[in-house]
Amino acid sequence: MITSTFVTMERGRALFGIHAQIVQAVVADREWSGADPFEMSQALGITGPAADSPHPILLVGIKEKPTPIRALGAVVMRQLDVSSVWPVPHLARNPTQRQPVSGVAFVEGTLPLVILDPIVLLALAAEHTQP
Amino acid sequence: MPHLLPVQVQSVSIAIDARHVHEIVGPGPAVLLPGTRAEIPGVMAYRGRAVGLFDFAAVADGLVPARDISQRPRVLVVQVEGSTLAAPVDSVREVREIAADSLLPPRLTSQKFATAEVEIDGVVMPVFDFAAFVKSVAAAAAAGELSPDRATGGITRGS
Numbered sequence: 001m002i003t004s005t006f007v008t009m010e011r012g013r014a015l016f017g018i019h020a021q022i023v024q025a026v027v028a029d030r031e032w033s034g035a036d037p038f039e040m041s042q043a044l045g046i047t048g049p050a051a052d053s054p055h056p057i058l059l060v061g062i063k064e065k066p067t068p069i070r071a072l073g074a075v076v077m078r079q080l081d082v083s084s085v086w087p088v089p090h091l092a093r094n095p096t097q098r099q100p101v102s103g104v105a106f107v108e109g110t111l112p113l114v115i116l117d118p119i120v121l122l123a124l125a126a127e128h129t130q131p
Numbered sequence: 132m133p134h135l136l137p138v139q140v141q142s143v144s145i146a147i148d149a150r151h152v153h154e155i156v157g158p159g160p161a162v163l164l165p166g167t168r169a170e171i172p173g174v175m176a177y178r179g180r181a182v183g184l185f186d187f188a189a190v191a192d193g194l195v196p197a198r199d200i201s202q203r204p205r206v207l208v209v210q211v212e213g214s215t216l217a218a219p220v221d222s223v224r225e226v227r228e229i230a231a232d233s234l235l236p237p238r239l240t241s242q243k244f245a246t247a248e249v250e251i252d253g254v255v256m257p258v259f260d261f262a263a264f265v266k267s268v269a270a271a272a273a274a275g276e277l278s279p280d281r282a283t284g285g286i287t288r289g290s
Contacts, residue, residue: 013199014162044165086181091214091265092164092171095272099166106176112162 003079007058008113009072011046015113016072022118024059024066026075032057037068038125040116043100044072060118060125067125078113080105085115100124133229135258137251138207138220140187141194144256145242146249147207149226151261154208158219161201170264175201175217177208185209185218190243190264191257212265227251234258 006017007026037057041048054074059066085105093099102117134149156177161184163173169189174181184201188194203219234247237257244264245257 046165086174086176086179088164088174089181089183089214090272091216091268092167092174092181092183093272094166094168095274097166099164101164101166104162104164104174104181106160106162106181112160114162114164 002082004082004085005077005079006113006115007071007075008078009040009075010111011072013111015078015111016040016044016116017078017113018058018060018116018118018121020077022060024061024063026071027057027059027068029055029057029070032068034068035129037070038128039070040072040121041070042128043116043121043124046072061122067122067129069121069125080107080113085113098124132231133234134226135229135249135251136207136226137224137254137256138205139222139224140191140203140220143187143191143193144251144254145187145191146251146256146258147209147261148258151209151211152207153210153215155223156206156208158201158203158206159217161217163199168268169196170268171216172196173201175206177215177217182208182215182217185216187218187220187259190259192241209261211261212269214265214269216261216265 005020007020007023008015008017056071058069058071060069061067085103087103098120100117100120103115105113135146136149137146159176161175171183173184175184186200188196200219205220205223207218209216237248239255240248240257242257244260246260247258
């Protein structure tokens with residue numbers, strides 16, 4: 001069995017995850033002093049995290065210059081059998097909108113996991129930070 | 132003579148070409164996804180893969196999009212044009228053999244991708260054409276793929 005580790009966050013009836021390999025660090029928001037982070041909720045078109053909930057900053061991308069992205073909530077590392085991750089079917093993709101989702105995993109006993117596409121996420125974050 | 136499968140979604144009756152319905156199953160694990168088209172708001176697990184979850188509320192007048200369509204009691208697994216879709220419905224009736232001249236142009240019903248309407252048991256219902264829907268989606272996707280910058284913001288996976 002080949003496994004991959006994902007940084008996951010629970011929101012509604014799903015978990016949202018990003019491959020841990022591309023997350024350089026997870027920083028508590030109270031300890032974050034860098035540039036304004038990009039809101040992951042904005043990329044997903046959902047409401048932002050509640051003010052009183054933990055919403056750490058994920059440093060995503062290359063080690064030398066990672067992009068700060070605010071998580072949807074508390075993060076949990078989860079290890080998955082890669083064969084349980086399925087691609088999003090072509091028909092479910094919207095050609096008029098960038099879809100920050102690359103796959104899904106249905107694992108018994110847990111909420112469905114929506115795998116986020118780091119390339120789209122970083123592109124959206126880059127647009128957000130451009131003046 | 133065409134064989135039609137009448138189904139009910141909320142208070143609306145819809146007929147489907149029975150040849151397109153591969154299987155009728157109960158609700159399975161499903162999740163709504165961000166950034167999808169309204170007609171296919173998520174995916175459902177079906178036989179070891181994720182298939183698009185089709186929402187009739189996005190194409191038919193008089194239907195309210197449900198917060199969780201995957202919880203409807205029956206799911207039609209539709210296979211058409213080489214694609215598979217899971218279409219949750221509230222109820223399914225028996226397949227009816229319909230005389231070809233009973234299929235009339237839509238007049239009383241209003242539904243996107245309905246090429247005809249038919250009266251079954253005194254109820255006039257649209258005949259939803261899944262093939263036309265899938266072709267439309269595939270054409271839109273092909274058009275979108277011609278503009279990679281729109282899809283990925285100029286960043287490609289090979290770069």
